[in-house]
Amino acid sequence: MEIKAKQLDSVNASAHIKIPSQELKNEVQNLAKKASKTLKIDGFRPGHVPVAVILKRYEKQLQNDAEQNLLKNALNNALKELKKDSKELVGEPYFEKFDKKDEEIDIEFILSFKPDLKLDDYEKYIPQYSEPKATKKEMDEKRKELLKTHASLEPIKGKRALKEGDFAKFDFEGFIDGKSFEGGKANDYVLEIGSKQFIPGFEEGMIGLKIGEEKDLNLSFPKEYPAQHLAGKEVVFKVKLHEIEELKIPELNEELLKKILPNEKEPNAELLEEKIEEQIKNEKLLKLVDEELKAKFADALIENYNFDLPKGIVEQETDMQFRSAWQNFSEEEKKELSQNREKAKEKRDSFKEEAQKSVKLTFIIDGLAKLRKIDINDQELIQAIYFEAYRNGINPKEHFENYKRQGALPAVKMALIEQKLFNDIFFFSKTNKKGEK
Incomplete structure (x- = not known):
């Protein structure tokens, strides 16, 4: 040899x-x-x-x-x-x-081989931003939302009609072409009118009904409705209203403050306002990080740290990006690329620059995560994948096994480390709050 x-x-x-x-x-x-x-x-x-x-x-x-x-x-x-x-x-x-x-x-x-990176000066590339503020209107709305979670439902007095914000108890049954369908019927169903839980027009159509009244709602399932056999179909829902309840929002008192702030020794209205303000600021900062700061920071890191990239990793990333893009090519373009090796290589190589940036950022993030002692353990990885499955109505165990079979667990873990790293930098690093941009 x-x-x-x-x-x-x-x-x-x-x-x-x-x-x-x-x-x-x-x-x-x-x-x-x-x-x-x-x-x-x-x-x-x-x-x-x-x-x-x-x-x-x-x-x-x-x-x-x-x-x-x-x-x-x-x-x-x-x-x-x-x-x-x-x-x-x-x-x-x-x-x-x-x-x-x-x-x-x-x-x-x-x-x-793995690059040896020196990232000790990374903080100077953290973008400057103005610390988010909470407006009076936002504070009022957040306080109302909080009190709403401790509200109670009470039957209405008198014979007024159903309005937005009420909770209706009713029976319904749906018919397509005169025939009822599976999942389209329920008795004593409770629904907040205006919550948009039902298809467009359903909740709006119930407004004005009085207890004991019945009504036919002539509607259509949205074309993008998840159940394909119902998507775009015209439907008639027969509804009968049994009860109307109002949401009674409680007054803020000492007893309620203890429930809202159970871990505080001396809960009071002023402390609650501070907590609400902090929550609003954090929500705004999280949105700012996701929509603006993260991309700016990543671009600055890519631009200012220069090092040799592992060619094998870059080529693999280029292949992956090319394969991912393939499904969006026109049939004509797919045919041409399949028959012309030169053009296929040229098209594939057009993804190399983005692949290099992606690989470069991955190594930088990995280095910063080690520097800041950020990691994702196996339990956190499983929880994240299971949560994704629950959110999309997928069997969580099967979803995890699919990732495992595809060899995608390292990529999922790296994405979670990236998210945790950026949140750690922007939420807990004192150096990043530098005033006005």
Whole structure:
């Protein structure tokens, strides 16, 4: 086996390997001899299966295993020549050439190693921003929302009609083309009118009804309705109102303050206002981080930190972005790219610049996370995936297994670390509150 390895830059090295065909044959023969001592084949005593039988029956598998063994040896020898440890590798070797000839296998691949980053001065790239403020209107609305969670429902007095904000108890049944459908019927259902829980027009159509009255609501399911067999269909809902309840929002008193602020020794209205103000500010800051600051910070990091990128990782990211974009190409473009290798390569390479930025940011985020001791443990990862599943009405265990099968768990973990890192920087770093932008 002939090996030539050389360092290309601080994180990439190339290896040129030539494996003589005789060496490959010898390895196949060695594997066949070992297998003959352990394999059980009908008609032969255990441990006495002729090598020729093994070679004939398992030729393809033995060939693949032999190649893998020789490649592994070649990789280890290349690392020795480069004076590198396998623990320093990132990603899989990126093969630029794998040419099988009669006399030899000619291989060229790139080995990539983790960049050594110095990020101690990262704080100077945190974008400046004005600390969010809470307006009186926002404070009033948030206080009302809070009191609403402690409100009680009381039946209305008199015979007034149903209005927005009321809670209605009613029966309903839906009909499409005169036939009822599964899931379209309920008795004594309680609904807040104006909550938009039902399809457009349903809650609005009930406004004005009085207790005991019935009404037919002629509506249509939205075209984007999740249940495809109902999407866009015209429907008639027959409703009968049984009861109307009003939400009675309580007055803020000492007893209620104790419920709202259970962990405070001396709960009072002033402290509640401080908590409400802090919550509003944090919500605004979170929105500002997600919509503006995170992107600005990421762009500044990418622009100001320059280092060699692992070529194998960049190529893998380029491939992934190209595959992701493929589904959005027109059928005409897909056909052209499938038939023209040059154009396909040109199109694929057009994603490389974005791939480089993505890989660069990933290493920076990984470095900053270690610097700030940010991590996501297995339990947090599982909880995040399960929460995503619950939110989308998917079986959480199956959702987790799908991520696992696709090898996507590391990417999910990195996304969670990124989110946790940026929140830590913007919410807890004193250096980022620098006044007006």
